Amino acid sequence: METYKTLEDRFARISSIADAVGILQWDAETLMPEGAADSRSNQLATLKGIAHELLTAPDTGDLLGQAGQDSDQLDDWQRANLREMRRVYLHAAAVPADLVEASSRAVSRAELVWPEARQNGDFALLLPHLSQVLALQRQIGQAKGEALGLSPYDALLDSYDPGLRQAAIDPLFAELGAELPDLIQEAQERQKGFPAIQPLNGPFPVDDQRRIGEQLMQAVGFDFNRGRLDVSLHPFCGGSTGDVRITTRYDEANFMNALMGVLHETGHALYEQGRPEDWHRQPVGLARGMSLHESQSLLIEMQACRSWEFVTYLAPLVRETFQGEGLAWNPENLHRILTRVEPGFIRVDADEITYPAHILVRYKLEKALIAGVLQIDDLPSAFNEEVKKLLGLTVPNDSLGCLQDIHWPGGAWGYFPTYTLGAVTAAQLFEAACHADSSILPGLTSGDFGPLRGWLRSNVHSKGSLVTTDELLMGATGRPLSADVFRTHLRERYLAR
Amino acid sequence: METYKTLEDRFARISSIADAVGILQWDAETLMPEGAADSRSNQLATLKGIAHELLTAPDTGDLLGQAGQDSDQLDDWQRANLREMRRVYLHAAAVPADLVEASSRAVSRAELVWPEARQNGDFALLLPHLSQVLALQRQIGQAKGEALGLSPYDALLDSYDPGLRQAAIDPLFAELGAELPDLIQEAQERQKGFPAIQPLNGPFPVDDQRRIGEQLMQAVGFDFNRGRLDVSLHPFCGGSTGDVRITTRYDEANFMNALMGVLHETGHALYEQGRPEDWHRQPVGLARGMSLHESQSLLIEMQACRSWEFVTYLAPLVRETFQGEGLAWNPENLHRILTRVEPGFIRVDADEITYPAHILVRYKLEKALIAGVLQIDDLPSAFNEEVKKLLGLTVPNDSLGCLQDIHWPGGAWGYFPTYTLGAVTAAQLFEAACHADSSILPGLTSGDFGPLRGWLRSNVHSKGSLVTTDELLMGATGRPLSADVFRTHLRERYLAR
Numbered sequence: 001m002e003t004y005k006t007l008e009d010r011f012a013r014i015s016s017i018a019d020a021v022g023i024l025q026w027d028a029e030t031l032m033p034e035g036a037a038d039s040r041s042n043q044l045a046t047l048k049g050i051a052h053e054l055l056t057a058p059d060t061g062d063l064l065g066q067a068g069q070d071s072d073q074l075d076d077w078q079r080a081n082l083r084e085m086r087r088v089y090l091h092a093a094a095v096p097a098d099l100v101e102a103s104s105r106a107v108s109r110a111e112l113v114w115p116e117a118r119q120n121g122d123f124a125l126l127l128p129h130l131s132q133v134l135a136l137q138r139q140i141g142q143a144k145g146e147a148l149g150l151s152p153y154d155a156l157l158d159s160y161d162p163g164l165r166q167a168a169i170d171p172l173f174a175e176l177g178a179e180l181p182d183l184i185q186e187a188q189e190r191q192k193g194f195p196a197i198q199p200l201n202g203p204f205p206v207d208d209q210r211r212i213g214e215q216l217m218q219a220v221g222f223d224f225n226r227g228r229l230d231v232s233l234h235p236f237c238g239g240s241t242g243d244v245r246i247t248t249r250y251d252e253a254n255f256m257n258a259l260m261g262v263l264h265e266t267g268h269a270l271y272e273q274g275r276p277e278d279w280h281r282q283p284v285g286l287a288r289g290m291s292l293h294e295s296q297s298l299l300i301e302m303q304a305c306r307s308w309e310f311v312t313y314l315a316p317l318v319r320e321t322f323q324g325e326g327l328a329w330n331p332e333n334l335h336r337i338l339t340r341v342e343p344g345f346i347r348v349d350a351d352e353i354t355y356p357a358h359i360l361v362r363y364k365l366e367k368a369l370i371a372g373v374l375q376i377d378d379l380p381s382a383f384n385e386e387v388k389k390l391l392g393l394t395v396p397n398d399s400l401g402c403l404q405d406i407h408w409p410g411g412a413w414g415y416f417p418t419y420t421l422g423a424v425t426a427a428q429l430f431e432a433a434c435h436a437d438s439s440i441l442p443g444l445t446s447g448d449f450g451p452l453r454g455w456l457r458s459n460v461h462s463k464g465s466l467v468t469t470d471e472l473l474m475g476a477t478g479r480p481l482s483a484d485v486f487r488t489h490l491r492e493r494y495l496a497r
Numbered sequence: 498m499e500t501y502k503t504l505e506d507r508f509a510r511i512s513s514i515a516d517a518v519g520i521l522q523w524d525a526e527t528l529m530p531e532g533a534a535d536s537r538s539n540q541l542a543t544l545k546g547i548a549h550e551l552l553t554a555p556d557t558g559d560l561l562g563q564a565g566q567d568s569d570q571l572d573d574w575q576r577a578n579l580r581e582m583r584r585v586y587l588h589a590a591a592v593p594a595d596l597v598e599a600s601s602r603a604v605s606r607a608e609l610v611w612p613e614a615r616q617n618g619d620f621a622l623l624l625p626h627l628s629q630v631l632a633l634q635r636q637i638g639q640a641k642g643e644a645l646g647l648s649p650y651d652a653l654l655d656s657y658d659p660g661l662r663q664a665a666i667d668p669l670f671a672e673l674g675a676e677l678p679d680l681i682q683e684a685q686e687r688q689k690g691f692p693a694i695q696p697l698n699g700p701f702p703v704d705d706q707r708r709i710g711e712q713l714m715q716a717v718g719f720d721f722n723r724g725r726l727d728v729s730l731h732p733f734c735g736g737s738t739g740d741v742r743i744t745t746r747y748d749e750a751n752f753m754n755a756l757m758g759v760l761h762e763t764g765h766a767l768y769e770q771g772r773p774e775d776w777h778r779q780p781v782g783l784a785r786g787m788s789l790h791e792s793q794s795l796l797i798e799m800q801a802c803r804s805w806e807f808v809t810y811l812a813p814l815v816r817e818t819f820q821g822e823g824l825a826w827n828p829e830n831l832h833r834i835l836t837r838v839e840p841g842f843i844r845v846d847a848d849e850i851t852y853p854a855h856i857l858v859r860y861k862l863e864k865a866l867i868a869g870v871l872q873i874d875d876l877p878s879a880f881n882e883e884v885k886k887l888l889g890l891t892v893p894n895d896s897l898g899c900l901q902d903i904h905w906p907g908g909a910w911g912y913f914p915t916y917t918l919g920a921v922t923a924a925q926l927f928e929a930a931c932h933a934d935s936s937i938l939p940g941l942t943s944g945d946f947g948p949l950r951g952w953l954r955s956n957v958h959s960k961g962s963l964v965t966t967d968e969l970l971m972g973a974t975g976r977p978l979s980a981d982v983f984r985t986h987l988r989e990r991y992l993a994r
Contacts, residue, residue, distance in 0.1 A: 013543050013546075016540045016543035017543060020540040023521060027524065031725065033721060033722050033723055033724060033725060033740060034722055035720070035722035035739070035740075036723055036739050036740035039513075039738070042513045042516070043516050043520070046514060047517060047544075049510075050510075226530055226532040227530060228530060240533075240540075243530060243536055243537070281539065
């Protein structure tokens with residue numbers, strides 16, 4: 001018991017360092033003056049280095065072993081916490097310090113070159129750096145895989161999403177991949193029969209946009225006593241678990257993107273704010289994984305806030321806020337804007353139905369690159385081929401192709417699939433929620449998220465990392481993850497209505 | 498040399514932790530949502546604890562000893578850095594961990610009770626907590642004194658201001674104390690002969706106040722690429738050396754207080770931004786001490802920005818900003834506002850000439866309390882007696898007396914004298930600067946701080962902690978610190994003009 005308490009103390013310190021890092025990173029993206037970048041880098045590198053040292057201290061392994069032997073003295077929560085401690089430790093300890101450092105340096109260099117390479121569609125410029133990042137990611141996957149008894153790619157997946165395996169993704173993505181091209185085409189065909197979309201004409205003052213964003217955050221359930229909304233170049237949900245800071249970017253010509261972005265980040269924030277406060281500084285209190293995290297943002301943005309029910313509430317609200325006039329502000333037109341299908345080259349601009357196609361392309365390729373069956377030089381042509389196959393588009397240059405995302409130069413390999421697994425999970429959770437509580441959907445017509453939030457609190461947020469993702473989904477929806485509900489959802493929203 | 502480099506690495510990490518703490522504390526005072534207070538406390542306690550552990554690691558003492566033996570291999574800068582490392586280490590290592598913790602707990606409790614005690618003038622409420630804080634400060638002074646070969650009070654002084662000793666303060670403050678009561682009275686008498694002060698009538702919109710504040714910060718030389726101006730309840734200069742964040746508080750009925758506050762903090766900020774960037778993460782790059790730091794803020798606010806020369810520049814600027822009309826906006830009236838003498842109970846509201854009297858009261862009493870020749874129960878009556886003697890005022894209740902400042906409950910004993918030493922130093926530096934460069938004063942009439950800033954950069958800011966305060970003053974002004982110039986300054990500004 002004493003051993004376990006020693007571990008709790010150590011992980012509480014590590015957690016507070018991570019919280020500090022979260023706030024400092026948020027500050028760097030929102031307020032920090034440019035000239036402070038080097039100083040901030042030193043702060044972040046120092047804090048991350050110290051957290052890593054605390055985590056991988058020579059005695060941590062022994063303490064974990066000993067606490068495991070005495071685990072009959074622990075209650076269920078403590079045992080789950082110990083399991084999560086071990087997981088975090090194994091991931092960190094598996095990678096030798098010099099490999100961590102080499103990878104971090106390679107990533108810094110690649111991220112520095114990437115903006116110019118993307119701007120000019122110059123893959124050759126990025127190639128040597130990307131090649132280096134990939135080589136080191138393969139080594140990291142190898143090292144973690146050996147420690148965890150996993151293949152390299154599974155080991156990388158596991159660092160973003162505990163328990164996620166290629167063997168579970170492959171059939172699910174295969175099913176989607178077989179269906180998506182037809183689905184996208186049918187949806188587009190059907191769309192042609194709709195009345196033309198009426199544009200919403202601005203300008204939409206930033207102050208009004210912020211006000212309605214905050215109003216909807218409040219409705220969804222964001223706790224402003226433990227969080228903020230600010231502006232950054234790239235929207236994100238950051239800060240620390242006890243102080244959740246989401247960001248957006250305003251465009252006076254288009255309020256809808258920022259508003260939907262705010263609702264997306266609010267979904268993430270609800271998950272952060274909804275985990276039990278007294279678990280915050282322990283590994284069992286962490287979010288369960290990136291798929292589940294993304295499911296919470298997509299459940300709010302895609303399932304709830306692009307539903308017909310919510311749009312009937314949203315339409316008069318935005319009309320009043322922006323003093324809109326005419327048919328363009330009708331719920332019918334707004335809903336058509338919010339569910340428009342249009343295949344495009346850029347993942348982050350994709351709609352709900354084409355987005356998975358972008359992910360399938362990236363998943364297939366990064367898996368092959370990590371496995372060594374695809375060479376990095378062949379990435380552009382392989383990328384364009386997959387886009388053609390799934391989206392029917394001919395990529396004209398690498399800016400619109402394999403250079404568009406920062407993930408690969410940024411060293412985030414094994415991350416992409418969690419976006420679409422998040423979408424699939426969101427559909428399954430939302431259906432279960434609406435089934436369990438018939439007041440959820442009607443609630444949305446009056447902006448009442450209480451019932452939905454209550455269900456998410458009990459079935460998802462409050463669990464933290466107490467159970468595995470599979471167990472959580474079984475408990476919440478009565479079945480393991482499958483693409484069924486998501487596919488039905490897409491058919492109903494884009495083909496049936 | 499290798500030993501020395503090991504120390505440099507360690508102190509660089511400690512410095513980056515301190516920088517992170519500075520930003521997180523700034524955030525807590527400016528933006529943090531209330532509900533995040535506990536989480537932030539954990540972050541700060543964790544980071545400060547880790548910095549303390551790094552500093553007092555078992556081998557730090559040995560490394561310092563060994564590097565000292567090999568110091569013939571070091572250059573002057575490195576030797577000075579080693580000296581400063583030793584100083585920081587001795588202060589930290591002198592106090593046993595349980596005493597640090599006990600003191601920190603006692604301070605937290607006293608700070609929690611203090612607002613209510615102050616509000617109700619209830620000294621008895623604070624007494625047990627203040628008594629505890631004092632007892633622990635005496636122990637800390639004792640422990641540091643033994644390690645440094647100093648008396649307890651000198652050891653406390655030394656933690657805020659390296660090299661500062663009671664023996665240097667006593668005669669200087671005695672000189673001021675002998676003169677102040679008459680000086681204050683004469684200044685008031687003389688003031689009676691002035692035309693009545695014309696009030697500046699608002700409201701003064703916050704946006705305009707911020708704009709002119711930023712404009713003047715720019716003129717003085719604040720680098721917005723490495724710093725910010727924001728709002729907090731209590732104005733301060735914080736953040737980190739590479740990212741200096743000053744704050745103010747706006748009052749739509751009175752722009753002058755905030756504006757002078759901004760100029761004061763800008764003086765602090767210039768010192769932070771003016772130290773050599775590549776020294777930032779080493780002890781030799783630290784500010785020399787609190788007296789010198791305060792001298793930089795008071796030199797800008799009191800010496801430069803309340804000078805007749807600057808007021809002739811300021812008057813048309815504020816008139817235009819706030820669209821002021823009438824005689825109230827003349828430089829003569831503004832200067833009378835900015836140099837008005839009015840004895841009052843509250844230190845932070847005091848004018849330039851009565852402020853030192855407030856400090857002399859506190860210095861005398863805290864010295865006696867630490868020495869044990871005054872009992873804490875007798876503080877209120879002793880405080881009121883001194884105020885009567887120096888300011889001629891009868892304190893009606895302890896809210897306006899010994900309960901007004903957070904310093905004592907906050908554990909900042911040995912800090913008060915640095916305010917007035919700062920004022921004395923500022924006068925001596927400013928006179929030397931104007932003597933060395935005759936374009937400084939004329940520059941102020943057109944808002945050109947370039948010459949003054951240049952002199953401060955060369956003679957003060959660029960020195961960091963390379964030399965002692967005494968050496969710095971000798972180099973910059975040709976003589977050791979004395980009250981002469983300050984006394985002359987007060988007579989010239991308040992009696993002669």
